[in-house]
Structures are given as C-alpha cells and as structure tokens.
Amino acid sequence: MQLFSRLKQAAGPDWTGYVEHEFVRCLGDGSLPEAAFRRYLVQDYLFLVQFARAYALALYKSPTLVDMHNALDGVKAILDVEMDLHVGLCAGWGLSRADLDAAREERATTAYTRFVLDAGMQGDLLDLQVALAPCIMGYAEIGARLASSAPMARHADHPYGRWIGEYAGTAYQEVAAAFAGWMDRVAAIYANDPRLPRLEALFRQASLLEADFWQMGLEAAGPDRSVVRP
Numbered sequence: 001m002q003l004f005s006r007l008k009q010a011a012g013p014d015w016t017g018y019v020e021h022e023f024v025r026c027l028g029d030g031s032l033p034e035a036a037f038r039r040y041l042v043q044d045y046l047f048l049v050q051f052a053r054a055y056a057l058a059l060y061k062s063p064t065l066v067d068m069h070n071a072l073d074g075v076k077a078i079l080d081v082e083m084d085l086h087v088g089l090c091a092g093w094g095l096s097r098a099d100l101d102a103a104r105e106e107r108a109t110t111a112y113t114r115f116v117l118d119a120g121m122q123g124d125l126l127d128l129q130v131a132l133a134p135c136i137m138g139y140a141e142i143g144a145r146l147a148s149s150a151p152m153a154r155h156a157d158h159p160y161g162r163w164i165g166e167y168a169g170t171a172y173q174e175v176a177a178a179f180a181g182w183m184d185r186v187a188a189i190y191a192n193d194p195r196l197p198r199l200e201a202l203f204r205q206a207s208l209l210e211a212d213f214w215q216m217g218l219e220a221a222g223p224d225r226s227v228v229r230p
C-alpha cells in the first residue's frame with residue numbers, strides 16, 4: 001500500500017474533516033461567501049511563500065542527488081506554476097501582488113506553515129515529506145472530487161470554477177502523483193515499523209492544521225460559521 005493511503009487511513013476522521021470541510025463543500029456548490037474566499041486567497045499567498053521555503057528545506061535534507069532534483073522540481077512547481085496561477089486568480093478578484101505582500105499573516109497560517117518547517121528542521125526528509133503530504137495530496141483529491149461531483153464547477157459562471165480547475169487540472173495532478181511516488185521511494189529506504197506512529201502523528205496534525213486554515217477563511221464570513229468536526 002502507498003504510504004499516503006496508509007497515513008490517510010490512520011488519520012481517519014481528521015483527514016475527512018479536512019478534505020470535506022464546510023469551506024470545501026460551499027466552494028464546490030458555489031455558495032461560499034466571497035469574504036471567506038478572499039481571506040483564504042490572501043492567506044494562501046502567504047502560505048505558498050512559506051511552503052516554497054519548506055520545499056527548499058527538502059532540498060537541503062535530501063540525501064541523494066535524485067532526491068535533490070525531486071525537491072527542486074517541487075520548489076519550481078510552487079514558484080513557477082502554483083504561485084503564478086494563484087497571483088492570477090487573486091488579480092481576478094481585484095487583489096494585486098502589492099495587496100498580497102502587505103497582508104498580515106493570520107495565526108492559522110503561521111501555525112500551519114511553521115509546523116511543517118519545524119517538522120523538517122527536527123526530522124529527516126521523510127518526516128518533512130509526511131508533513132507536506134496533506135497539503136499536496138489533499139488539494140489534488142479535493143480538486144478532482146469537486147470537478148467530477150459538481151457539474152457546474154467547469155461552467156464559466158461558477159464563482160470558484162477557476163480554482164477548482166487549477167487543482168483538478170493535469171499540471172497539479174501530475175505534481176501530486178510525482179510527490180506520492182517520491183515519498184514512497186524515500187519511505188522504502190527510511191520507513192520502518194517503529195517510525196510509523198511518529199509519521200502518522202505528523203500527518204494527522206498537518207491535516208488538522210489544513211482544516212483550521214479552511215475555518216479561518218470561513219470565519220471571515222461571520223462568527224456563526226462554527227467548526228464542523230467529526
């Protein structure tokens with residue numbers, strides 16, 4: 001079994017609480033309040049900046065040249081692909097790069113990104129990959145599900161159709177598949193039974209922090225958007 005599938009199974013409701021969060025459900029059916037999406041967009045820009053640093057740390061933590069190339073591909077995928085798409089998406093919502101650079105990090109953004117960076121600083125490449133996995137793999141899963149289950153998602157009138165299309169699209173899906181394969185290859189060398197509880201704990205915590213990130217967006221739409229946790 002792929003390490004990702006195993007970690008997901010172990011995280012159980014903490015994983016579904018992330019990928020099926022109310023923010024995601026409302027994004028899919030188009031009912032997400034604009035204020036929630038805007039806060040999310042701004043914070044996600046700040047998130048991606050820190051996430052690029054985490055991928056760069058993966059390069060530093062890489063034991064082989066092959067791993068270094070995989071990590072470098074990840075840095076480039078964020079800086080040259082996802083970040084460009086994100087800035088373009090923000091521009092469509094009237095948010096300039098200057099607006100994004102001037103924004104203040106919300107606590108949920110700080111908590112999540114610094115957790116991932118710390119997991120990588122303390123641990124080895126596999127610890128870092130496992131802490132990054134909910135981010136990379138979760139959005140691929142969400143994008144694919146929303147694109148196939150929300151028929152309107154591909155319609156030009158859907159307010160969040162472009163976001164869904166980006167994460168359901170081939171470019172992002174390929175990045176996620178490549179990441180899962182790389183993590184499996186590293187796990188084949190470094191994972192063993194005594195390490196599993198620690199890896200599962202890292203994955204679970206990152207999944208919870210992803211759910212908090214959605215929640216932070218949702219709360220911009222009003223204080224009554226309570227956490228929907230299993």
Ligand SMILES: Cc1ncc(CN)c(N)n1
Pocket residue numbers: 044047048082134135136139210213
């Ligand atoms: C918070 C968050 N998590 C994941 C992704 C997808 N890389 C993202 N853009 N933002």
